[in-house]
């Protein structure tokens with residue numbers, strides 16, 4: 001059994017860490033939030049008081065942090081992960097961050113001869129709890145192979161997407177598709193309402209027609225057709241609109257820096273931006289339909 005340092009024990013990190021504990025690994029965790037640490041301790045993990053302590057004397061470090069700046073700080077600062085780990089420690093960053101930050105940290109790790117992958121996830125808190133996440137991995141083959149047995153304890157689908165940063169590239173492309181498809185799905189349901197077409201009828205037809213997509217069949221933004229969708233519980237998340245906006249902004253940043261054209265992604269970023277500005281941030285991203293209704 002391995003000793004694992006786990007940094008960032010929030011909505012996603014804590015249940016991921018608990019799956020490693022359940023599998024018999026020794027998890028020493030760190031979070032700036034004391035409440036998160038007590039939850040880990042209550043479930044059989046060990047708590048530490050700093051990034052340095054969490055990454056000392058371990059075989060693997062896993063991070064699950066909010067954004068690029070947190071990841072750069074935690075890995076690169078004095079007393080950070082790179083300065084604290086033993087030689088040979090495997091590094092896994094599962095946060096969703098910008099591709100440039102992921103590549104900067106990966107280069108710094110490589111300069112210290114440390115194997116590192118970026119391994120963002122999809123599947124949300126439910127997937128983290130159930131151990132059914134999808135991991136999109138960027139980094140050297142050797143790091144991927146070493147990480148796989150650990151990722152398999154937290155996820156069901158593990159895909160090696162290429163070199164450092166490609167996991168993040170896959171994640172933002174996927175979420176740009178999701179943001180745009182949820183927005184246009186919501187527009188269609190609002191249009192149907194205005195035209196006097198019943199939502200269930202529209203669902204029955206589009207879920208079997210060429211407009212079919214995940215946002216309709218798995219996560220329908222109106223209550224009724226898909227009983228598990230957040231629309232049936234007043235748009236409690238799920239995946240918040242604030243998180244969706246973050247990912248759409250990351251996609252736009254990447255499109256700008258790489259010279260890719262992305263008018264639909266830009267439109268979705270603008271609309272989700274207004275929704276969040278008007279207080280929609282904590283709600284599920286499918287709550288965008290309420291914003292469209294005005």
Ligand code: NAD
Nearest residue numbers: 008009010011012013031032033064065066095096124125
């Ligand atoms: P969260 O805010 O619940 O958790 C982040 C944790 O990191 C918090 O507990 C915070 O206290 C801790 N933290 C921040 N700075 C720290 C530092 N310097 N040292 C130690 N701990 C620190 O966020 P989350 O929902 O768990 O998401 C984490 C990452 O996963 C994000 O990048 C997010 O985009 C991504 N993600 C989230 C979901 C989701 O549905 N929530 C789904 C897929 C991916």
